[in-house]
Amino acid sequence: MISTLGQLIVDGLVTGFVYVILAVGLLLILSVSRIFFIAYGQFYMLGAYIVWGSLTLLKIPYFLSLPVAVVATGIVGALCYQYIFRFITDKDQFLANIVAAIALMMIMGQAALLVFGTISRSVPPVFPGIISVANISIPNEKLALVILTLIIAIAAFIVYEKMKIGRAMRAVALNSEAATLQGVKTGRVCLATMAFGCALAGFGGGAMAPVYVIYPEMGSNIILSVLLVIMLGGMGSMVGAVLGGLVLGITLVFGQYFLGSMAQVFLFVVVGIIIFFRPGGLLGNTELEV
Amino acid sequence: MATQNWRSKKGLKHGRLSLIVVAVLILAALPFVIGSPYYVHLLIVAGMNAVLAMTFIMMLRTGLISLGIAAFWGVGAYASAAIVLKAGLSFWIALPGATIITALVAWGIGYVVVRNTGFSFIILTSVIGMVAGLVFGNITWLGGFPGIEYIPPPHQISLPFLPPILFISKIPNYFLMLVLFFLVVISFQALYTSSTGRAWMAIGLNPHLAASKGVNVLRYRLAAFVIASAAAGLEGSFYAHYIGSINPNAFNIFKTINVQIFAILGGVGSVFWGPVIGSLIMTFVPEWLRIAKEVEPILTGVLLILLVIFLPGGVLSLVNSRPRQWKPFAGIARIAGFMRKSSTE
């Protein structure tokens, strides 16, 4: 029983990590450029397909394909900002940018289906094998995924907290008018944030490609969970996003194991209760009225 | 001076009245002119969606962005189907019955949820929206995941001296939709111009100020939530009996998001013009674009983006006739501002 519980916890953490990197990226975009970027999942999908394409069509080895995917998705993200969202980031146009994000999601989803076709694509496993400790087993590739994600998440932290561009991002996130007055080029910062956030999504997709399957709907399937993680962890907090991801993973895994069919409902109930008692999320602000 | 004002007011009123009468006549004649039942169907669905968009706006005005609209639409549909199929009653009892049931459910849920403001309200209602389909699916008594089939159309209305009105062909259903639509428009308009409406406006502009002036923010918001959800339930009942079958797939969060797009596209400043226009655009354009088959979502998406970039206030922002009494985005700006502010890390 102990080993089952242990296995479940490990499974939950691993599952949760899948969402963490995406939550961090989306959170950045949400808080800095205030775009309700529901199309974010599609960049995750894009990253996976680019890795696949680069690997199978261009014969570029996996560890080079991954950066290719990251850069490519970052560029696409920047383009989306430049040609779509830049025009509607006014706070009066908040509703408008929700619609734009939804429309973008529709476009990218269908485009992916048409371009990449209907056959499931797969990337050969990069880290085959399974580790087993005390009757708890983790496939090597998932362990690698967790470690890789952790590294990138820490890197994102460092950029956001320590580096100059990160400081600019935080300034814009706090109060964009004041930031402008301080000489921060808000538009440029938002562009950079979008590129960075989408690049993170691309990394997520590329990292996940050998572990799971690549298919066109993977983006729209995952975005709701990512939003849930952000809500759980709190709107403004990166650490919260990590925490939210882990909580989500563990709740889902335990729910699935013990409750079977009601797992999804259970998850939502848990999230609902947490939000109800801590409206700002686990680590967010409790005071909501501005 | 006073007489002049009164006369011009009356003139204005007459003008508006005749406009309304003309509009009603046109709408009544429309299905006969169009001919094809397909377009009448689209109009029926568009009309229903317009009402749903109106409910979104009602809650929006008090600062609540609800992502649970489809859930209450579903409650109405299931309640109505259950009343007719399980209790064996007539549709004309099920219609108000379902509305009342939805209102009660909304009251129960709203009582808990409306306390949370701004962003957490969005989250909670989105949870409701996501869960609703699962809940409906797990209730086997209500058909479970496969849903309920063979929901009868509204029972016939017998009129003296005239043949009974059967609801089998499109046209009677169209008029039913129209009747329900005007019912909702008139009651909403009445509410907006009443003291309740003024309270809502005050809350939407600045909840703290309203509270300090003695307005019970929670109670009015709850009222908006319940009334809006009840209207959604009303349309749900109509939907169930018009389509003839329902299953949980129809009541998911994507439906709510679609409804919001209708409202936003049209412009959230008005009671019903905005929703009607947005609903018409989003119903007819994708249907026309069916020629493009697989490419259609891309085209619709591009169109949406263009519309939203160039007309961010919705279609109605083109028509700036009267100075608006309500700044539609005050409440939303707050939420947007909150999102910015809470990133203190």
Add this chain to the structure above:
Amino acid sequence: MSRKAVGTILLVFVAALCIVSLAPRSWAADQPTKTLKIGLIMFLGWDLGVDTANGIELMAELVNKKGGLQVGQEKYRVEIIKYDSKFTPETARAAAERLIYQDKVKFIIGDETADAWVPVTEQNKVLVVAILPAPQQLDPRNHYLFNGTYLQTQMPTLWGWFAKTYPQIKNSMQVFPDNKIGHIRAPLAKKCAAVFGPALPDDYLIFYPPEATDMSVVGTKAKTLKADSFAATGGGIQSDALGYKAAWQAGYKGQMWSFVEVSEILEKKIIPMEAVEGMISGQFATERDPMPLPAKEFVEGWTAKYGKYEQQGGFADMFTVMTEGIKQSKSIDPDKVSDFMANGMRFTGMAGSAKMIARPDVGNSRTVDCLYGQVMKQTVNGKAKVLSVLSPDDAYVFNKKFWGWK
């Protein structure tokens, strides 16, 4: 140009679109030969739907290449009118209304959204062949609705065969997605276990969130329960494959099987070879050796048009069911076709010989469901080894026992 100006122009354009779409449109141009229009309502936003739609359109082309569909003395050119169902009842319903009232079709092939539009096809006497996974959809009140897939009859056949051939397997663990399809299949699986064995205890029945990427819980459960056999179905190719992979990664050592077809090509891409070794499942017609003739022609046609044939799944054979009904009844009158099909029609589809059967378990004495023969295989040394070939009559025996027909 100001934003408002552009916006106005855009709006005028959109309004023009709406008004244009209101104008009556006549597709009925003068055709040199007689045309039979068949509507197609399919979800074009996911792989299964796109494959099915492409498959059906291909089959129509192949028929037309041979001169058309033979209906009695006449030959008809087949025209497929395809609309996206977007898997939402509202869009699917609008598609059906358009097909019936604008395009004036009398025959529709449809997907699982059928519930939403069968009321209007029944009202207008339009013959429908659709993907119907749930028994209650074969309600006898529907007069023009037929199951175009063997989703409901395949499970008892394969399950029954598996239980009979491997009596040493005492229990099984079943994994389904937590959505509509999963909740339709799960009770049927329970019933199979009760009727045929192996046993399916309640906690051996696992559901996973349908959009989940990670199946580690499935693996953990597989490892803990140590069931004799394990099957993951109903989630589509990707999810099912991930289910098997997770079980294997967790160290599950029992017999993996499936009561649907599992594709050699595709599964190998997703699951490592060692995991698939020894898996018992149905075999797709297009992977059989030899292929049934319709399947062979289909694959040749597909390869000629698209290059390689790698898709599996897809329900393109619904086209065969529909056209066989029309051809054999020698009529394009939906009433006549319906009565003929409901009277025990036999035909050869992509998956081999088939016949229409009645479903007395839902009170339907008309033959509205499809029964095909099935082929069972096992993956040995990475290759498919045929274990058994079942004819439709063999399949009938299993189904009769399962549904409790007299």
